[in-house]
Amino acid sequence: MCKVPQVSVSGYHHWLRHPASRRGQKEQELVEQLRQAHAQSKRRYGFPRPGRKSERY
Structure with missing residues (x-):
């Protein structure tokens, strides 16, 4: 494996x-928050978009 x-x-x-x-x-923790935001958006947006949203708030 190494x-x-x-x-x-x-x-x-x-x-x-x-x-x-x-x-x-x-x-x-940040990755998990992004995954949750992505899931809550019903996967309508790409993974980076919820991240940009979290920076604004």
Whole structure:
């Protein structure tokens, strides 16, 4: 599995053991909010459009 992304085995295991950074967690929260907005729009708009809407408010 480490050969495809060209990651060392120790680097992969380090990544598995450590939780996401605060920034990574915030990005995941933002992505989830965008997905929810996209679903609430009944998928009428593309994924970027609800993101632009959230920046305005």
